[in-house]
Amino acid sequence: MTTPLLMRQTPRTTKIPTPKDDRIILHFDYDCFYASVFENENPALKALPLGIKQKSILATSNYVARARGVKKLMLISDAEKICPELVLRNGEDLTRFRDVSKKLWSFLRSHSWNRKVERLGLDEVFLNVTDIIEYNVQLLNPNALAHSFFQLSAQDPEKGFGFDASASFGCTIPPKCPDADGATLGNPSYARLLVASHLAGYLRHKLEEDFGYTSTCGVSTNKVLAKLAGTKNKPKNQTTLLNLHEGDALSFMGESPIREIPGMGFKTSQLVESHIHQRPTEAVPHDHEYSAKITTREVLEHPGMSPGLLEKILGGPGVERGIGDKVWNLLHGVDNADVKEASDIPTQISIEDTYVTKTLNTQAELMRELHALSRSLIRRLRVDLVVANDDSGHAPTGETAVSGTGTPQKWLAYPRRYSRPSVIDGSQQAPPRDNYNRSSRSSPLPTFVFGLKDGIDYIAERLASEAILPLFRRLHSERQNWNLALINICVTNMVPTGNEDGSIGGGRDIAKMFKTQDAKLKEFTVYSNDLPAPVATSQPSSSRELSNSSENSAAAAAQGPTGTAESVANDNDDHDRQMEDIEAEGTMTAWDDDDNGECRRCPECGQRIPEFAMSAHRRFHALGD
Template identity: 50%
Template sequence: MATETTARPNGLGQSPEWRGKSPMDPPRKKPPRRKDDRVILQFDYDCFYAQVFENKNPALKKFPVGVKQKNCLATCNYNARALGLKKLMTVSEAKRACPELVLVDGEDLTPFRDTSKILFNFFKSHSWNHKVERLGFDEVFMDVTDIVEYNMFCLNRASLSNSFFCLSKEDPERGFNCDLTSIAGCVEGTASSDLDVESPAYLRLLLGSHLAQYLRLKIEEQFGYTSTCGISTNKVLSKLVGGRNKPRNQTTLLALSDDAVIDFMDCYPLRKIPGLGFKTAHVLGSHVSSQDNEATEAGTEEPPVTAHDVRLHPGISPGTIESLLVGPGAERGVGVRIWGLLHGVDPSEIKEASGVPTQISIEDTYPKGLATMALVLEELHKLSCSLIKRMRVDLLVPDENAEVPGAQKWMARPRTLRLTMRSWGALNPTQSHNSGRVSRSGTLPSLIFDLKDDMGHIAERLVTEALLPLLRRLQPEKGQRWNLQLINICVANMVVGAAEDKTGVGRDIAAMLKRQDEVLRPFQVISDPEGELEEELEDSDLELEGVGADDMSWETIGNVPCPQCGHSIPPFAVLAHNRYHELEE
C-alpha cells in the first residue's frame, strides 16, 4: 500500500506560483530545462558499518552498537541513535549518554570494503546497461531506464494487479510478480491516485518503485543487509528523496512538473544538496545573507540558507554564481550546473560499472589533534604506506605476457594525488567548527608504480616529493598552530590499463605489436637475393616526365601498375601485393 507524504516545512511547501505573487518579489527567473525520461535508483545501506558487525554477530542486533575509530564513533546502529547517540561523537561522550553502548573496533576497513564489493556485484548482476555506480562503501546508484522501458512495452494495462516484471530479455520466466495498481513504498509529492497509468513519466516511476523493492528485499534475504532507496528521474532527486523515510524503506518522488520539482527542492538547506560542496554552499549562503542582513533582527540566529532563498534572490543568477565561484581551478560552467541543481535538474549520467575503482583513499582521525609538523609528517608516512598497499591489492593483476611467472601489472594508473585535512579552524578561517575539509591536488608521481622498490621507501619519497608540497599549500597562517583532526590521502583520475581497457586507452603496446606481427606475417616483404625484382622494374620501362624534385614522393616515384587490379604499387611492396592476390584466390 502506498504511503503518501507531503513535505511543506517552514511554509515553503506552497506552490511556486504563490511565492511570486507579492508585489515586492522579483520576477521569476526562467528555470533550466528538465527531463523526466530516466529512472534512477539510489540505494543506501542502513548504518552499514554497524550492520557488518551485526551480521557477523547477530546477538549485537538487540543492543545499541557503536563502531569506534580512534576516539570517536564512526557510526552507530539505530538502537543507539534512538538513545541520542550520533556519528562523530567522542567515545567518552557516547558512553556517558548511553552506558550500555557496545563498542566495536572499526579501524580495519577490510570487512567493510569486502562486503561492499559483494553487494555491489549483486546490483551489477541485475543491470542491463551496466550503469551502476558506487559511492563510498554504502551507496549505489543505478540507471534502470532500459529495464523499465522494456517492461512498459510488455505491460498488460488491463491486469495491473497481476503483473509480471521481466528481469531478462532472453529468459521470459526470470522476474517477479507485482501489483502495479500503486507505487511500492512511500510516495513524496503528487498523490498517485491523481495520475494516469497512460502517462509514461508516471509509469516509469511506478515500475521503478517495484524493481527497487524487489532488489532491496533480495539484498536483505540473500545477504542480511537492509537498505533505503530513493526513486526519481535523476541523481540529485533520488538521493534527496531516499533520505525521507529511513531505515529499511523506500520513497518515490512523484514530481512530474517543473513546479512540483522546485517545490520539493526549495526546503533543503544548501549544504544538504548533493553536488554543492562546503565552499560553494558557504559562498552562496554568505552572498545571500550579506544582502539580507538589514532584514534580520539583531540578536536573532539566522536560519540556514535554502535553495528557495538562493533561487528567488534578486542578486542570484547562473552568471552571478559563475562569477562568485570563479578562480584558479574553477569548474567550467559551474554557474549553470548549480542553477540546475537548485531547480532539481541534474543531467549527470550514472557511470558504467567497472572493476577499476574511481579512486582509492586512506584517512585517519586524530581527536587529540596533531599540533606539530613532525607529527603530521609521521602520519603522512603511515597513510602513504597504507595507500600503496591498497593500490597494489586493488589495481594489480597477473601479467599473462610477462616472461617471469607470477609477474603483475597495473590494470589502471591514477593520475591525481589529493591531500585533504580537517582542523579546528586553523586551516579554514571561515569554519567555526570541525566539519569542514580543505583539499589540495597535484600530479601523482610515477615512482609509486615501481613494483621492485620497497613500499616504505616509496612512501618516504611520496611524502617528500608530492605530499609535502601539497601540505605547504595548506600551511596555517603565521602565528597559528597545526591542530589537525583528520588527514585523507586519495589517488583518483584513473587511466585504465590493458587488463580492463575496452577503448584503447593504456593498451599494452608490446602485446599489440606482437599480435600485429602475427597478423601481417603473410604480407611481409622478403629479401630478393636473385635480383628478380630489379629485373622486373627494369622491364617496366617507366618514365618520369615533368616531375620536379620537390614533387617526388614514395607514392609516385617508380611505382609499378598491378596487372590484376591496376593499382600503382611502390617497388618495395610488389611482392607483398602479389601475395595478397594469391591469398584472395
C-alpha cells in the first residue's frame, strides 16, 4: 500500500502520533431523534413534513421535511415559507426526549460486558465492545464462517444471534479492502472490525424492532474515527472504517472539513482557518452558522504546521494546556480517550430555559418560570434517581416513577449540595450564549424534595418559593426589570445513598454515638477520685425519652441535606422544618425544646446540653477543675 501524500509531506521533524488500534468502539446516533419521539407517539406524523420547534428556531425536522428544503436550526418563519404544510410540534420541554434517551441507553448498556457505555447528549451513545468482540472472534470457525454465531453472554452459550462472518455487515471504508491478503481472519484487526460490524447491525435492528427508533452507527478503533465514520452513510445505516494499515486513518481524515471532526469546535476551527488563509474569518453571530471549508489535509500540509504552532494559534487565557497536541492528534485521527464507564447516577441534573422573544421582567413572569423549571427538575430527579424497592433495581416506569404510586420506591442517590440556580442576563433578542452576563448562587437542597408521597406540583411550588426565589433575591435585590434571558437550575454532587432501603443519608447516627460513647471509651477513661464512674445504659429511662431520642436520631443521621428514611416519609410539618436546619456538609444546627425535656441547662456554665450528653458534659467540668 502506498504512503498517502499527506504523510509524505509532513515534516520529518514533526512526530506523527501513534494510534491505539487494539480497541473496538461503536458510535450510535439516533436518526432525527426529537422528531422520531413524536412520530413514535403518533405514527401518522411519519408521512408528514415534521418540524420540532424551540422558541423561534427549528431544532430539528424529519427526513420528509428535509427533502422539501427544510433545514435544521432554521427560523420557524423561514421554514414555513419553504414548506407551508410543515407540521410543528413544541420541543421546549425535554422530558419526553430524556425519558426515551434513558430507555434506549439502558438497552445498549445491557449488551455491554465492561459497562463502558457513554451518552453524548440525548441522541448519541459510545460503546467500548473490545472484550465481547475478542471473545467472539475466538469462537469463529474458519470452515463455517457463513454459519457463525455471536454469543451475547459468556455464561449462556445459547443467548446470541447467527451471522455470516465471511463479509462485513453494512458499508465499509474503503468499500473493498485494497489488500485482499490482509483482509482475512488471519488479520486480528480485520477480524475484530468484521465481527463488530455484525454486533452493530444486530443492535441497530433491535433498537428499531423493539423500540421503533432507527439509528446510524460508526465502527472503528477510537471515538473520533467511529463518530466520523458513522456520518458517511446516513440515515438508517452503518459504516465500518477498515483502518488496517499505517496511514489508513490519516487518509480517511484527509478529506474531512475540520469543523466536522469531533472535538473541533466552532472557535477552534475558526482560528485554524484564519491562520491558514492569513486573514480573519468572517465573524458570525451563532456557532451553528459557521462551517469551515478547509480540510484536514490542507491544515496538515500547511508550511510549518506542528503541535507547537497549533498551541500558538489556539492558546490564550483560559485555554487548556496542551491544546496544540490535542488538536494535532485529532487531525491525525488519534483519540486515546476511552469510553466512560456507565453509571446509574448522573453527576448533576440541570434544567434551564431561554427567553428569546420576551425577557423576564416581572414577579409574576418569574414565579411562573421558576415553578415550571422546578417541576421539571423534581420529575427528572425521580426518573433518574428513584428505582423500585423490590430488589430488582429497575426504575419505575410511566407515571409510577413520578407520582409515588404503585411499587415501593427508593432513592439511588441524592445531591450533597443544592442547586445552583444560574441566572443569566441579556438584553439582546437571542444574543450569543457567550455574550450572556452570568451570575449564580447555591444552597443546600431542602429535604422535602425527597418526599415521595407528595405530588410533583406541590413540591415544585415549595421549592420555587422557599428555596429558589430567595436565591434569586440574593442575585437581584430589585423587584422587577431584570431583563432575564435564561434561567438554569441545577443539582450537583450526586452521592449514592449507601443504604439498602434507599433511605436518604448514609452517615452515622450522632445521637447514637453520644449514647454509647461511655461504654465504648470506658476502658480508656481516667476519672477523678471524687467523681464516680458512670454506668452505661442502652435504654431510655421513660417512654417520653424514647420518643424524643428517636426523633433526634432520625434528624442527626442525615449526611448532607437529606435526612433519613423517617424524615423523607414523615408528613409532620414541624419535623420537616427541623430537618431543613441540617447543613449541606453533614453538620447539624441544634434545636431544643424546654417543654419536652430534650435539652437541659448546665447549672455550672448555663449552656443548653442534650439529655443524652449531660453525663459527658459533667465530666468535662470535673476534669477541668
